[in-house]
Amino acid sequence: MKIKPDILKQSGLSITESRKKILDLFLETDGALAHADIEKNTSSAFDRVTVYRTLQTFVEKGIIHQIPTTDNSILYALCKHNCEQGHHHDDHVHFICSNCDKTICLDEVTVPEVKLPKNFTKQQSAMVVTGICEDCK
Amino acid sequence: MKIKPDILKQSGLSITESRKKILDLFLETDGALAHADIEKNTSSAFDRVTVYRTLQTFVEKGIIHQIPTTDNSILYALCKHNCEQGHHHDDHVHFICSNCDKTICLDEVTVPEVKLPKNFTKQQSAMVVTGICEDCK
DNA sequence: GTAACTGCAAAATATTTGCATCCTT
DNA sequence: AAGGATGCAAATATTTTGCAGTTAC
Secondary structure, X not given: OOOHHHHHHHOOOOOOHHHXXXXXXXXXXXXXXXXXXXXXXXXXXXXXXHHHHHHHHHHHOOOEEEEEEOXXXXXXXXXXOOOEXXXXXXXXXXXXXXXXXXXXXXXXXEOOOOOOOOOOEEEEEEEEEEEEOOOOO | OOOHHHHHXXXXXXXXXXXXXXXXXXXXOOOOEEHHHHHHHOOOOOOHHHHHHHHHHHHHXXXXXXXXXXXXXXXXXXXXXXXXXXXXXXXXXXXXXOOOOOEEEEEEEEOOOOOOOOOOEEEXXXXXXXXXXXXXX
C-alpha cells in the first residue's frame, strides 16, 4: 500500500493533518464514503468546510473519484489505478448493497462497452449495480 | 403517446393541476429533468414543496425514475417501458452530453450484464455514459 | 362528505464564500 | 517569508415537516 505522504506529495499538495486523516479513512475503508461518513468518522476533528474543500481537492488531483448516486449525495472512493490529475480512469463497476448500504468498488469488474446510437460519442462511462454483497449474503 | 390523465388514473392518483403540468413537462422533454429544471419551466406556478412531493409520488408510482448523477442532484426521466409501482425496469443506458449538459435516455441501449464476483447478487443496475450527443456532434 | 393534495411557514440540512489566522515548505 | 490551508462566521441553497385550507372524486 502506498504511504499517505507520498500520495499527497505526488499530487503536489502540502501535507496537512486533515488531508492525512481523510486520506487515512479512505485507505482503511474498503468502499466508498459520503461526505457525512467522513464527518462522522473523523469525529468533527476539523471543520465541515475543510472536508468539502479537501474532497474537492482530492477529486481534482485524481486521488479519489465520485460515484453517482440516486439520493442527492455523492460517494467518493479512492482511485486505485492510473488516475491522473483531471483525468479519471475508473472504469470499474460500483456495487451498492441494499442490505448494509455499503458501496464497494469492484475493481476487477470492468464497465462493459456499449454500442451507442449513431452520432453519439463516448467519453466516460459509469455503472452502478445494486444488490446483496458478499458479507450480507 | 399516452394521454396524461390516463397515466395518472392508472396509477391511482387524483388528477390535479400540478401533476398534469409536471407530467406534461416530462412528456414534451426529450431527456431528463432535475428538480431545478422543473421549477424553472413551470415558472413557479406552484410551490417548491409541491414539486418535491409530486416527484416523489411519481417515482413511487413508477411514472418516472431517478438517474444517478455525480453532482449532488437527482435527475428524473419518464419510465417508458413496463415499470410497475415500486418496481422499476429501467435497464437502459443514460447519456449525459458534456457539451449541452442534457441527459438523454437511450431506451434502445440496454445495460449489459456484468459478471459479479462470487457471493454478490444483482438486483438492479444503472449505467451512465458521458460524451457528446448527436445534436452537439 | 371525505380523503387526498396543495400552499405557506418554519425548521432542519447542506453548501458556498470571505476573511483573518495558522501551518507547510 | 510566502503561499497555501484551515477555521469561523455568515450568506445561500436545499430539503423536510406540520398544519390549515382547498380540491378531486
